[in-house]
Structures are given as structure tokens and as C-alpha cells.
Amino acid sequence: MSQRTFTPALGRLGLTRLYDPVVAALTRERLWRSLVAMHVAPRPDDTVVDVGCGTGSLALLLHRLEPRARIIGVDPDPEALALARRKAGGGDATAPQWRLGMGDALTELLEPGSADTAVSSLVLHQCPLPMKRSILASMHAVLRPGGKLVIADYGLQRSTLMRLAFRIVQLADGVRDTQPNADGVLPRLMAEAGFGDVREAEVVPTATGSISVYVASRG
16 A cells, blocks of 8 residues: 555544644543553563554653653654654654654564564554554564554444544544444454454543553464
8 A cells, every 4th residue: 555545644634733732632642642651661672663653642652751662653644754753853862763654564664573562543443444454464563472562542432422422533534444443343353463362451431432442462
């Protein structure tokens, strides 16, 4: 899949520059990002790849938690990566690395089996079902045996209120790609990609539907 076929931040609205304030206002971002970071728990000398890193908020948080870890942010959107670089500033040799690329082609950017943790947030709900599978397979390929997967995304919308709230997301990103997430497809797709010990570790209700944090391991 070419770099021209991704869904940009804020979906079809195409307002990448507004992504950070919108996400912060509508998704309880500080809470779910903190939960993701807790489950990633980067260690010194870990290699952590943030797939679909967008404007870099999660990658920078992980860097602050463990500056000695190698954090690599991958995204197909040059505008989002430019924002990430500006947020990171300069002069820090241990700062996250930013790489332009698609989530289904991670082995073009990293050696297979070279990452200790693969993480992704608010990416898979935007993707068609075949692309969801391809991204998960790509993350599996770059993880070492025993490596960790942490996904934060819209998951099963369990209540009427959350299903109604999720319509905001579907307005931005389309029903066809987002509905499988709302129906709870992600754990099954993770297992089909070869991950074990798949579990939904956290559920965070938000004004745009519930965001789930999933964790799994590469056998």
C-alpha cells in the first residue's frame, strides 16, 4: 500500500494541525495515554516502535519515562511527522527517531525481530479490515520472540451511550472501516496475527466512544 493511501489524522476532515487539541478535548487523552505508557513500561535499551505515531505525543511520553530506551515513531504523514519533530525540539541525541513509512511495511524500516515493544494508538479504527490485519502482521514481524504489543484504540462499544458517542468518529473516518472496531474485532485480529495472551486491559469511556487498551505478546 502506497504512502498516498493512508487516512490522515482527524480522518476525512484532514485537519492534522488541529489533531492534538481535538484529541485532548474529546478522548480523555491524558488518561488513556498514561495507561498505555504503564503497559509499555519501557526499560533501558528497549527498542519501542510507535506505529502510526502521528504528531508524536505517545513517543515523546515514552521517551520522557525512559530516556535510555530507543523510541522509533513511524507514520506515513509528512505533516504529522513535521509536527512531531517540532514538539521534540532539538539537541537531544536520545530523542525519538521519526521515520516516514506505512504500518504494514515496518520491515522496510526495521530489522525483523528487532523491537522489544510495538505500540499503536488510534490508528486501526481508521483502516479497512485487510489493512488492520496487515498492520498487525507487520508489528508481529518486527517484534522479537516474547516481545510486547500494546494497542490503544476504539474497541467494543458496549453501551447505547458509547455507541451514540462513537458516531462522531464514524463521521470523521467512515462507518465501513470503524464498525469492526465497535463490534469488538481487534482481539480476534490480534490472535489471528499470531499474538498470544491477548487481553483487553483497560476501557476508558470518552465523549467519542470507549477506548480500549489491549496487550498481547509475540510467541
